[in-house]
Amino acid sequence: MELKSATALAHPNIAFIKYWGNRDEQLRLPQSGSISMNLASLHTETTVRFSDDLERDTVVVNSQLLVGDPLARVTGFLDRVRSLAGKQIHADVVSSSNFPIGAGIASSASAFAALALAGSAALGLSLNESELSRLARTGSGSASRSIPGGYCEWARGESDLDSFSVSILPQDGWDLSDLIVLLSHSHKKVGSTAGHSSANTSPYQPARIQDAARRLDICRKAILERDFSALAEISEEDSTLMHAVMMTQQPPLFYWEPRSLAIIKAVKEWRASGLPCFATLDAGPNVHVICPTEARDDVYANIHVLVPDSQILVSGVGGPAHLINPTTVEH
C-alpha cells in the first residue's frame, strides 16, 4: 500500500487590476492580465492524501462533504495533477479556510493554490513557482496569483505555457492593509465561473480589455514606486470598470449592495479629505478598503461609524503558498 500526503497553506488575494473574462474557459486563460496583493491573515489550509485504497476522490471543505459540480471541479483538477505525475490514484482532500466562503473574498483563489501545491507535492512532483501558478490557474484563475508572495502580477500570456503569476514586490516591500467589510456571508447567486463565461455579453467588455495594458502599467508602476495615490485612483477606476461590465452582462450581475455603494462613495470623500484609502470589490458585495497600515486605525474607525453592524476583517500583505510539514510515507 502506498500513502502519500501533503498539506499546504495559501492566502487569498485582492486584485487591484481585476480578472474578468477568459479567452479559454477550460484552461482559464484570461482576456487580460491582473495585479493583486495576498492577504496575510486569511488563508486556506488543505491536506491531500493519495492512496491506492481509495475508490474515488472525496473532498471535505470546511467540514462539508462536496458533491455534484463542486466535487467535479476538484476531481477534474486532481485529474490534471495525476496526469502531470503519470499516476492513477484517488485522493482524500480536506480543506478549511478561516474566512467565509463564496462571499467575494476569492476563496477559490486560496483553495486552488493550496490544492495545487499540496496535490502536486503529495504525488512527488517538484513544480517550480511558475509551474504551480499555471496549475493553480486551471482550477481558478485568480488562484494563479496566490502562489507567489506579496504583490503579484498574472500575465495574460500567449498560451498555457506563459500565463502565470510572478511577485512584482515582496510582502515586506510595502506595508499596506486591507480592511474587508463583510456585508454578506451568503453564497453568491451567480458564481464567478458562470459570470466569467458571460463577460462578453456586456457591450463594454471589449473596451475594458483593450484598455487593460494601460491600467496594468499604471498599477505596476504605482506598486514599484509605493505611490499610494496613484494606486488608489487606478484601482478604483479598474474596480468600477469591472462592475460596470458585470452590471451590463446578460443576465446582469449586480454584486454591489446598497451598503457597498455607501462605502464606495464615503471612501472617495475620505480620500479627498486627505485620508489615504481606496475601495475595491471582487465578485461579491464585500468592500475591500485598502490603506497604508499607518492609516489603518483611522480608516477602521470611519468604516465602523458608517456601517456599525458589519464585521471588518483586517489583513496585511501575505506571503507565498507554502507546504506545512510535507510528508511522504511509504508502507
Add this chain to the structure above:
Amino acid sequence: MELKSATALAHPNIAFIKYWGNRDEQLRLPQSGSISMNLASLHTETTVRFSDDLERDTVVVNSQLLVGDPLARVTGFLDRVRSLAGKQIHADVVSSSNFPIGAGIASSASAFAALALAGSAALGLSLNESELSRLARTGSGSASRSIPGGYCEWARGESDLDSFSVSILPQDGWDLSDLIVLLSHSHKKVGSTAGHSSANTSPYQPARIQDAARRLDICRKAILERDFSALAEISEEDSTLMHAVMMTQQPPLFYWEPRSLAIIKAVKEWRASGLPCFATLDAGPNVHVICPTEARDDVYANIHVLVPDSQILVSGVGGPAHLINPTTVEH
C-alpha cells in the same frame, strides 16, 4: 413702448433610452437618439415678457433671481430666439416648476421647452413643432423631447436641421405611470451639462453609442406594441449602460445613492415575481419606477415599505408643451 409677452407650460420627461454625450456641445447635437415619456403631473410654467424698457435680461426661477452662469445660459438662449425674430430686445423671464429642481427630474427639459415656446411666441414667431423642438434642444438637449406630447423620440439627425423630437405614441396611447422616488432634493455636484461634455472620457461611451440603434429599435417597437416586458428590459439595460459610463468618466459621476441601488435591485425582484415595473434613473439619485397604471398602487405600496421616509411623486403620461393665454399687447 412695445410689450410682448407669452406664457407656456411644458412637462419634464423620463427617458427610456437615454441621452448622454454630445457631438456638438454648442448646438447640443446628441451622439445618439433617445426616447422618453412626458410626465403629466410635473410641469414648468414660464412667462417671457420682452420690452424695449429693459436694459438687460432678468430671469427669476422659483422666486430666485438667476446670476452668473445659469443666467448666461438663459440669455444665450434668448439671443437665439431674438436672432430668429431679428429683434434686439431684452426680456423678463419668470419661471416656476412644481417639482424639485436639480435633482435628476430633468428640470432643464421642461424649463427650456417652456422658454422656447413662450419666448418665440412673445416675439411673434410661429414655429412649428419640429422648429420648436430644435430650438428647445439648443437650451437643454432633453428639452427637445418635452415639446411634442406623449411618448417622444429625439432623432440624432445629421445636423441642427433634423435633430428634433417627434411623438411616436400620443399621451392616451398607453396608460403608464411613473412613481418618482425622491431620494435627494439637493442640487447635483456636477450638473448634466458638464457631465455630457466629459462622457467621452469613459472608455465605454463609444460602445454605448455604437449599440444605440439596436436599443432604440427595441424600445420604439415595445412602445408601439404596448409590450411592457420588452420596454422594462431594454429600459433597465439602457439606464445601467448610461450610469456605467457616468461612473467610469473622469471625474467619475456616481449619481446612484445606496437607496437608489436598493430600489433598482428590489424592482428587478418584484418584476421577476410578476409585478410589472422597472426602474430607470436620469442624471441624479431619484429613481423612476415605471409601471402600467393598473399596477401603480401595488408598486407604490412596495416602494413605500422599502423606503418609508422617501417622498414619492406619481405621474401619468403628459401632453405637449403649450401656450397659456397667449397675449401680445401693443402700447
